[in-house]
Each structure stands twice: as C-alpha cells, then as structure tokens.
Amino acid sequence: MIKMLKEVTVWNVEFRQPNHTYLLNSKGQILAYARWHSNTDIDIQKSRTYLDKRYRKFIEVNHTGLSKLIPQFLKEEKDSIIKEIIPENTRVFKVKSKDKEYQVLLKNDQYSCSCIGYGYRGKCKHIDAVAEKQHVAKKQQNQKKSPSPLDILAEVC
Numbered sequence: 702m703i704k705m706l707k708e709v710t711v712w713n714v715e716f717r718q719p720n721h722t723y724l725l726n727s728k729g730q731i732l733a734y735a736r737w738h739s740n741t742d743i744d745i746q747k748s749r750t751y752l753d754k755r756y757r758k759f760i761e762v763n764h765t766g767l768s769k770l771i772p773q774f775l776k777e778e779k780d781s782i783i784k785e786i787i788p789e790n791t792r793v794f795k796v797k798s799k800d801k802e803y804q805v806l807l808k809n810d811q812y813s814c815s816c817i818g819y820g821y822r823g824k825c826k827h828i829d830a831v832a833e834k835q836h837v838a839k840k841q842q843n844q845k846k847s848p849s850p851l852d853i854l855a856e857v858c
C-alpha cells in the first residue's frame with residue numbers, strides 16, 4: 702500500500718517551517734515528496750529513509766502531482782517483493798482466476814501455488830492449467846527442433 706501523507710505539524714518556531722506532502726511505501730519509507738504548496742515541485746528519493754513521525758502530525762491526502770507517480774512505485778514495489786520471495790532456479794507463472802491472481806512456481810519439476818487450495822491439498826487447478834500450457838509449449842519446441850523431411854529437402858535444393 703502506498704500512502705500520501707501531508708504534514709500538518711504546527712512548528713513551535715518563529716519562522717514558518719514548510720510542511721511537505723510525502724509519498725510512502727508500505728514500509729513507511731519515503732518514495733518522494735512534494736514541496737510546500739506545490740503540485741509540481743516534487744523530489745523523488747533514491748535512498749529509502751523512513752519518515753520520522755514523532756512529534757509531528759500528518760493527514761492522509763490526495764495529492765495530484767504525487768499520485769501520478771504511484772503506478773511506477775507500485776510496479777517497483779511488486780517487483781521487489783517478487784524478487785524477495787522467489788528462490789533461484791524457479792520459474793513463476795501468473796494465473797488469473799476470476800478476479801484474483803495466483804502465482805504458480807516451478808522448481809525442479811515441482812509445482813507449487815500461492816492459493817489456499819494448494820495449501821490444503823497440495824494440488825490445484827492453477828497448477829493444472831500451467832502444467833497443461835507447459836506441456837503444449839514443450840511439444841511445440843520439440844517439433845521445431847526436429848525439422849520435418851520437407852524442411853531438409855528444401856535445404857538441399
């Protein structure tokens with residue numbers, strides 16, 4: 702979940718401290734921030750520092766400038782999560798089922814799935830669907846590798 706938080710802290714200082722609007726990832730790290738009263742003056746943060754909320758006040762807002770960045774960060778976040786949980790030598794297949802999406806993993810010819818059914822029974826229709834597709838893909842590959850006699854004839858000529 703990406704959050705947009707506008708700082709509304711009243712600073713107990715003589716000059717007015719500019720409060721920014723922050724775009725945070727699910728861990729509470731700052732992805733970017735928009736400067737005080739600006740829709741376009743946005744700083745994207747390369748280092749992932751945590752927003753220190755102590756003694757400060759924030760409200761959730763919808764900042765149009767920052768919201769344009771959300772799809773890009775969502776993708777980044779998703780990619781990094783996938784990288785974290787997927788071990789090496791593993792292929793990942795996404796299976797859409799109704800309005801949900803499941804991940805079928807293939808490692809050493811062993812399938813596993815992220816759905817609840819697999820957790821209970823050790824098998825599910827998502828794996829079946831992927832296995833079926835893989836089977837067809839392999840068949841097609843094998844056909845390509847061994848050319849038909851007609852192909853060989855064409856080469857000779």
Ligand SMILES: [Zn+2]
Nearest residue numbers: 814816825827
């Ligand atoms: Zn499944």
